[in-house]
Amino acid sequence: MKEIQDNELNFVARHFRSGIFDWRRAWQRFVSANGRPVRHAFPAWGYALATAFAAIILGVFLFTQQGPRQTVIPVAQTVHTVQLPDGTAATLAPGATLSFRSRGFGSRDRSVRMAGKVFFAVTRNEALPFEITAADGFVRVLGTRFQIDADSTGTAVDVVDGRVLFAAAGKADLRETDGLILTRGMHAELAPGAALPVLADADTANPAAWATHSFLYDNTPLEEVLKELGAHFGCTFTTDARGRRLTGQFDGSDPAVIIALIEEALDIHIDIRPL
Amino acid sequence: MNPDTDIRELFRRHYRPLCLYALHYLKDADAAEDVVQEVFTAWWQKTGSGAREPVANVRSYLYTMVRNRCIDALRRSGLQADHLQPEDAAGLIADDDAQERSEREARLWQAVERLPRRRRELLLMSKRDAMSYEEIAEAAGLSVNTVRNQISRALHTLRSALSPDDSTADLLLLLAAFPAA
Numbered sequence: 001m002k003e004i005q006d007n008e009l010n011f012v013a014r015h016f017r018s019g020i021f022d023w024r025r026a027w028q029r030f031v032s033a034n035g036r037p038v039r040h041a042f043p044a045w046g047y048a049l050a051t052a053f054a055a056i057i058l059g060v061f062l063f064t065q066q067g068p069r070q071t072v073i074p075v076a077q078t079v080h081t082v083q084l085p086d087g088t089a090a091t092l093a094p095g096a097t098l099s100f101r102s103r104g105f106g107s108r109d110r111s112v113r114m115a116g117k118v119f120f121a122v123t124r125n126e127a128l129p130f131e132i133t134a135a136d137g138f139v140r141v142l143g144t145r146f147q148i149d150a151d152s153t154g155t156a157v158d159v160v161d162g163r164v165l166f167a168a169a170g171k172a173d174l175r176e177t178d179g180l181i182l183t184r185g186m187h188a189e190l191a192p193g194a195a196l197p198v199l200a201d202a203d204t205a206n207p208a209a210w211a212t213h214s215f216l217y218d219n220t221p222l223e224e225v226l227k228e229l230g231a232h233f234g235c236t237f238t239t240d241a242r243g244r245r246l247t248g249q250f251d252g253s254d255p256a257v258i259i260a261l262i263e264e265a266l267d268i269h270i271d272i273r274p275l
Numbered sequence: 276m277n278p279d280t281d282i283r284e285l286f287r288r289h290y291r292p293l294c295l296y297a298l299h300y301l302k303d304a305d306a307a308e309d310v311v312q313e314v315f316t317a318w319w320q321k322t323g324s325g326a327r328e329p330v331a332n333v334r335s336y337l338y339t340m341v342r343n344r345c346i347d348a349l350r351r352s353g354l355q356a357d358h359l360q361p362e363d364a365a366g367l368i369a370d371d372d373a374q375e376r377s378e379r380e381a382r383l384w385q386a387v388e389r390l391p392r393r394r395r396e397l398l399l400m401s402k403r404d405a406m407s408y409e410e411i412a413e414a415a416g417l418s419v420n421t422v423r424n425q426i427s428r429a430l431h432t433l434r435s436a437l438s439p440d441d442s443t444a445d446l447l448l449l450l451a452a453f454p455a456a
Contacts, residue, residue: 002434002437002438003434003437004383004430004433004434004437005376005379008376008379008380008383009383009402009433010402010403011295011298011299011380012295012380012383012384012387012402013387013398013399013402013403014402014403015298015302015304016384016387016388016399016403017304018388019388020294020304020305020308021290021291021294021295021304021307021308021381021384022291023286023287023290023291026286026290026308026311026312026315027283027286027287027290029312030282030286030312030315030316030319033312033316034316034319078313078316078317078320079317079320080320081320233343234342234343234346234347235343253321254336254339255339256335256339274342274346
């Protein structure tokens with residue numbers, strides 16, 4: 001029979017309350033929040049679609065004062081992905097909102113309004129551009145992956161791939177010269193009330209990694225790589241290696257795997273510590 | 276494993292240990308439950324959507340997610356901690372040890388929960404409130420011998436719960452949970 005560690009029993013005793021930490025109760029909570037999970041029965045975006053429907057059924061409100069009926073994806077508490085009727089996937093960061101006209105979306109237009117940070121993987125449709133209004137910013141695309149981060153301090157756009165037209169909102173008959181064309185890896189910002197967005201350096205190499213779980217580096221200084229990965233995974237990564245640069249793409253949500261790949265690529269050692 | 280029960284199985288096996296792991300960071304049982312619930316939801320959204328590669332070591336993955344979210348939660352609450360690692364009286368401990376410790380603590384928790392109410396209260400007075408047998412005897416209106424005897428029995432039960440070989444008690448409870456149809 002094993003001996004009891006005093007510190008462990010004391011910890012349990014100090015926090016013990018009858019009935020909490022019960023997995024069955026937690027499971028019920030999970031099921032009522034997410035629906036009873038059935039794995040592999042849905043296609044890749046099936047879950048997102050189910051989430052979208054659940055969100056629509058539970059959280060839809062009708063903005064009659066705005067004229068056409070609107071579907072509103074309510075504020076998410078966690079990162080979640082919804083699929084729009086045209087097949088576009090929108091990944092909402094906590095606190096973000098997204099709305100679009102329920103009727104005609106995907107046939108008459110592909111216009112959405114949003115606030116907060118949203119990553120879009122837009123289904124390509126040459127005939128019907130995908131249009132986004134976010135704070136003072138307006139973005140038009142054909143088919144691409146990019147994110148928009150809009151709040152009261154302005155609107156920022158980061159393009160992962162494809163081609164995006166970024167302009168100030170509210171202009172009729174927008175032409176390409178009225179805005180800024182952004183392509184892969186570009187970052188631009190629009191200040192509140194400004195007429196044109198300006199190109200800027202993104203804060204990190206992969207600003208959309210929270211949604212894509214993909215880190216792309218092109219001759220990036222190792223210090224910057226480790227700083228970005230550290231902020232993303234909530235860890236501190238340190239190394240004695242100096243002046244190294246990294247090129248490559250790293251996918252996944254397991255920091256240990258990504259760090260192991262970098263160690264192997266550069267033949268160095270990296271220490272991992274929680275922040 | 277039946278895919279339909281996959282995540283339910285993860286709940287059954289890891290929910291309580293993960294809560295105790297989170298509790299070491301957050302010191303708040305409700306916040307710990309919220310974080311673990313969020314992690315299971317995030318896990319489900321990732322794996323259930325089929326959009327992600329399966330993760331080889333689910334257990335480590337869940338612990339890592341819980342740890343990261345605890346650290347986030349502490350950071351959001353404005354805590355400026357230099358060493359956000361689960362702590363015990365002996366200081367900082369490594370991740371693997373912390374996971375195993377959480378699993379032992381989960382077994383202790385369950386065993387405490389299953390103790391007869393009165394015996395449990397006497398044990399908690401001793402361990403939680405650090406009362407002497409004499410103080411407990413006086414507070415509970417019992418003899419010191421009875422208190423000593425009850426707590427000794429409680430500790431025996433807890434020790435049994437920590438030994439996976441000694442599973443008779445679990446088996447009986449399992450039978451009780453599934454009465455013959």
